[in-house]
Amino acid sequence: MGNLQVVYEVPKIYTGPNHYCPGCFHGIIHRVIAEILQEEGWDDISIGIAPVGCAVLAYDYIDIDWFEAPHGRACANATGIKWAWPDRLVFTYQGDGDAASIGFAETSYAAIRGVNITTIMVNNAVYGMTGGQMAPTTLVGMKTTTSPYGRDPKYAGYPLKMAEHIAQFEGTALSVRVSAFDPQHVLDMKKWIRKAFQYQMEGKGYTFIEVVSTCPTNWRMDPVKAAEFVKNEMIKVYPLGVYKDVGDEKKEG
Amino acid sequence: MPKKVRGVLKIREDLCKQCGLCVAVCPVHILDFSKTKINSKGYRPIELTDPDKCVGCAFCAMMCPEGVIDVYREIVEVAE
Numbered sequence: 463m464g465n466l467q468v469v470y471e472v473p474k475i476y477t478g479p480n481h482y483c484p485g486c487f488h489g490i491i492h493r494v495i496a497e498i499l500q501e502e503g504w505d506d507i508s509i510g511i512a513p514v515g516c517a518v519l520a521y522d523y524i525d526i527d528w529f530e531a532p533h534g535r536a537c538a539n540a541t542g543i544k545w546a547w548p549d550r551l552v553f554t555y556q557g558d559g560d561a562a563s564i565g566f567a568e569t570s571y572a573a574i575r576g577v578n579i580t581t582i583m584v585n586n587a588v589y590g591m592t593g594g595q596m597a598p599t600t601l602v603g604m605k606t607t608t609s610p611y612g613r614d615p616k617y618a619g620y621p622l623k624m625a626e627h628i629a630q631f632e633g634t635a636l637s638v639r640v641s642a643f644d645p646q647h648v649l650d651m652k653k654w655i656r657k658a659f660q661y662q663m664e665g666k667g668y669t670f671i672e673v674v675s676t677c678p679t680n681w682r683m684d685p686v687k688a689a690e691f692v693k694n695e696m697i698k699v700y701p702l703g704v705y706k707d708v709g710d711e712k713k714e715g
Numbered sequence: 716m717p718k719k720v721r722g723v724l725k726i727r728e729d730l731c732k733q734c735g736l737c738v739a740v741c742p743v744h745i746l747d748f749s750k751t752k753i754n755s756k757g758y759r760p761i762e763l764t765d766p767d768k769c770v771g772c773a774f775c776a777m778m779c780p781e782g783v784i785d786v787y788r789e790i791v792e793v794a795e
C-alpha cells in the first residue's frame with residue numbers, strides 16, 4: 463500500500479456504540495456535531511443539553527460536557543448555563559416532541575429573549591422513544607399509534623413548522639431547516655450547524671436548526687425507505703431553507 | 716504504467732447495524748452486507764464487494780449513523 467491520504471475520519475469525540483435503531487438520523491446528526499466541534503477546537507468549551515426522548519443518552523456519545531434537562535426544558539436550562547458561563551458554546555439537542563410540544567414555550571422564549579444559544583431540533587414527526595405517538599409535527603394523514611387512521615386535522619390540527627415560527631422573533635439570529643437524507647444534505651446540514659455555532663461564538667443571538675429526520679422503527683419502514691420518505695414526502699410539508707439569517711440582512715443593508 | 720486513485724475504507728465491523736444507508740448511496744455499487752460474517756451485535760456488517768472500484772468519495776461515511784467508516788485515498792498503478 464502506498465501513502466494513504468485521509469478523505470474522512472470519524473471524529474475521536476464521537477464515542478459509540480450508540481443505542482439508536484439502525485439507520486436513525488440521530489446518529490448522523492451526532493456525528494456531524496462531533497465533527498464540527500473537533501474541527502473548530504470547540505470540544506473543550508462546549509456544553510450540550512440533552513433532552514428527554516431518544517437522544518436522552520446523547521451525553522454518552524459526544525465527548526464534551528453535558529447537562530440532562532427535564533422533558534422540554536432544555537432551552538430554559540441552556541439559558542441559565544449560558545448566563546452563568548457566557549464564554550461557553552451552549553447548545554440543546556432535542557426531538558420535536560421535546561422542543562416543539564412540551565417545550566414549545568421554553569424554545570420560543572429562548573428565541574424571544576434572544577439568548578445566545580443554539581438549538582438543534584430533530585423533527586422525525588413522531589414521539590420516537592415512547593413508541594411512535596402523534597407529535598405536533600406529524601403529517602396530515604400520517605398513521606401513528608395515537609392516530610391509527612391518520613392524523614385528522616379536524617381534531618388534531620395541522621403540522622407545526624418550527625423553523626418558520628422561530629424565524630419571526632427579533633432575538634433570533636439564524637433559523638434554518640436542513641435534512642440528512644443524502645450525502646449532499648448531510649454536508650449542507652454541517653455547514654449550517656457550523657454557522658449557528660459561529661454566530662453564537664460571535665454573540666449574534668439565538669440560533670435554531672431544524673433537521674428533518676427519520677424514525678424508521680415507528681414509521682415501520684426500513685432505513686433506506688425512511689430516507690426516501692423524507693425526500694419525497696416530509697420536505698413537501700417542511701421545505702428546507704434559510705428562514706432567517708442576520709448575517710445576510712447585514713450584507714444586504 | 717498508468718496510475719489511478721483508489722479509495723481505501725477502514726470498516727469498524729462491530730459498530731455496524733446493517734441499516735443499508737451506505738449501500739444505497741455508493742455511486743459505484745460496491746457495498747453490501749457480509750454473507751459470511753456476523754458481528755457482536757448480531758448484524759451482518761458491510762463489506763466491499765469489489766475494493767478495486769472504490770473511488771474514495773466518502774458518501775458512505777457521510778451517511779453512516781454509527782461512525783463505522785474511515786475513508787482514505789491512495790494512488791495505485793494499473794496494468795494496461
Ligand SMILES: Cc1ncc(C[n+]2csc(CCOP(=O)(O)OP(=O)(O)O)c2C)c(N)n1
Pocket residue numbers: 514515516517533556557558559560561584586588589590591592597677
Ligand atoms: C414530563 C414528561 N412527560 C412525558 C414524558 C414521556 N416522554 C418521554 S420521551 C417523549 C417524547 C419524545 O419525543 P421527541 O422529543 O420527538 O424525541 P424522539 O424520541 O422522537 O427523538 C415523551 C412524551 C416524560 N419523560 N416526561
Ligand code: SF4
Pocket residue numbers: 481482483486487488516586590591676677678679680
Ligand atoms: S425510535 Fe425512532 S427516533 Fe428513536 S432511535 Fe429508534 S428510529 Fe431513532
